[in-house]
Amino acid sequence: MLQTFRSPISSLLDARVHGHALPAGLYISEEAFAADLDVFFRRHWICIGLECDVPEAGDATVVDIGKSSLIILRDDDGELRVVHNVCRHRGSRLLDGGPTVISKLVCPYHQWTYDLSGELAHAPHMGADFDKSCKSLKPVAFKSIGGLIYACLSDDPPKDIAHLETVMEKRLAPYDIRNAKVAHQTDVIENGNWKLTIENNRECYHCSANHPELCVSFVDLDFGFDPESLSPEDREQAEQHQALYAERIQAWEADGHPSAAVEQLVDCETNFRTQRLIIAGAGESQTPDATAASSKLLGTMTRKDLGDTHLWGHNSWKHFMGDHAVVSIITPLSPDRTLVRTKWLVHKDAVEGVDYDLQKLTDVWLATTDQDSELVARSHAGVEDPAYVPGPYSPFSETNLDKFATWYIDRMRAHGY
Ligand code: FES
Numbered sequence: 001m002l003q004t005f006r007s008p009i010s011s012l013l014d015a016r017v018h019g020h021a022l023p024a025g026l027y028i029s030e031e032a033f034a035a036d037l038d039v040f041f042r043r044h045w046i047c048i049g050l051e052c053d054v055p056e057a058g059d060a061t062v063v064d065i066g067k068s069s070l071i072i073l074r075d076d077d078g079e080l081r082v083v084h085n086v087c088r089h090r091g092s093r094l095l096d097g098g099p100t101v102i103s104k105l106v107c108p109y110h111q112w113t114y115d116l117s118g119e120l121a122h123a124p125h126m127g128a129d130f131d132k133s134c135k136s137l138k139p140v141a142f143k144s145i146g147g148l149i150y151a152c153l154s155d156d157p158p159k160d161i162a163h164l165e166t167v168m169e170k171r172l173a174p175y176d177i178r179n180a181k182v183a184h185q186t187d188v189i190e191n192g193n194w195k196l197t198i199e200n201n202r203e204c205y206h207c208s209a210n211h212p213e214l215c216v217s218f219v220d221l222d223f224g225f226d227p228e229s230l231s232p233e234d235r236e237q238a239e240q241h242q243a244l245y246a247e248r249i250q251a252w253e254a255d256g257h258p259s260a261a262v263e264q265l266v267d268c269e270t271n272f273r274t275q276r277l278i279i280a281g282a283g284e285s286q287t288p289d290a291t292a293a294s295s296k297l298l299g300t301m302t303r304k305d306l307g308d309t310h311l312w313g314h315n316s317w318k319h320f321m322g323d324h325a326v327v328s329i330i331t332p333l334s335p336d337r338t339l340v341r342t343k344w345l346v347h348k349d350a351v352e353g354v355d356y357d358l359q360k361l362t363d364v365w366l367a368t369t370d371q372d373s374e375l376v377a378r379s380h381a382g383v384e385d386p387a388y389v390p391g392p393y394s395p396f397s398e399t400n401l402d403k404f405a406t407w408y409i410d411r412m413r414a415h416g417y
């Protein structure tokens with residue numbers, strides 16, 4: 001009898017029960033981790049950084065993803081470029097991690113020298129017949145969408161990023177993220193699988209018990225609740241709040257600020273969701289008292305009360321407010337370690353201590369990121385325990401996790417796993 005070969009990953013994908021979290025092996029095995037890097041971090045668009053990471057000609061920064069290393073740079077003409085950090089001679093890395101300023105890219109090994117366009121300008125001792133023209137640094141497919149840099153390491157990048165591009169170019173235009181300033185950046189390594197990091201970010205079921213700072217400005221029930229589980233007062237408040245959305249969104253849209261939810265979460269290649277969310281309390285910004293942290297607003301914004309435009313992708317989440325933005329980008333490091341890099345953005349001319357107070361600007365998401373890191377580590381440790389059995393997602397508060405898990409399985413299948 002003919003036996004069909006079933007890979008361990010394929011069996012794990014088969015084992016996922018609709019409405020439930022993923023089987024442990026998809027979170028903890030080396031095989032699933034290698035497949036995830038291949039499918040989700042090479043063959044799909046990922047957010048790798050911001051135009052304002054390299055504001056001036058000659059600015060460069062390195063982003064590592066699995067075995068790949070990318071250089072984001074601003075060339076002599078001020079154009080953004082993304083190239084592979086691999087010398088065309090014998091492959092040496094050209095730049096080390098972190099931001100730098102360069103006039104040329106000089107390989108430290110044998111000094112092959114590249115222009116900032118990526119073209120090979122000088123290769124000593126290679127002979128008069130050596131053709132430099134075919135040894136440019138390999139370019140990476142990338143797009144700047146409203147100043148957010150998305151890259152794809154595949155030769156056939158998914159085309160449905162066009163929807164994200166159309167929606168977000170318009171929504172982000174008044175924030176002028178392209179010309180913002182990175183006021184602060186942190187790297188947190190979460191001791192958990194990247195999918196647990198994303199799942200944790202896509203629900204606020206855990207917020208009221210874990211994020212006291214965030215809950216001053218963020219409405220934890222925005223992503224669904226079971227009315228029967230709430231006290232009558234909380235239920236009334238949540239229902240009033242939901243009704244407010246219809247009113248606010250209409251007013252925002254009438255003022256030329258697109259606000260309604262747009263999502264592409266299942267049956268797609270490029271996974272995203274955006275919506276302009278209401279900010280609670282003082283209503284301005286995600287700060288300890290919900291008032292703006294920067295008196296100089298982003299871009300051409302003239303109002304502080306335009307809420308929080310959130311944007312999810314499968315390796316990032318972002319919040320754009322009138323006065324500042326917070327952008328978190330994740331990179332899987334191993335099955336149980338995930339880098340979360342968070343950047344706080346303000347208007348390029350905003351001066352620390354004059355226009356904004358750094359502590360007020362960063363307090364909420366510094367605390368929230370640490371709290372989430374702890375939750376992801378706890379979650380991963382439990383998933384590694386042989387006693388773990390995938391449990392049910394809340395049909396009210398975790399519907400977006402179910403969509404993420406469904407998308408994950410579909411995309412793995414689409415790429416032959
Ligand atoms: S490996 Fe770069 S110059 Fe030799």
Ligand SMILES: [Fe+2]
Nearest residue numbers: 200206211372
């Ligand atoms: Fe959280």
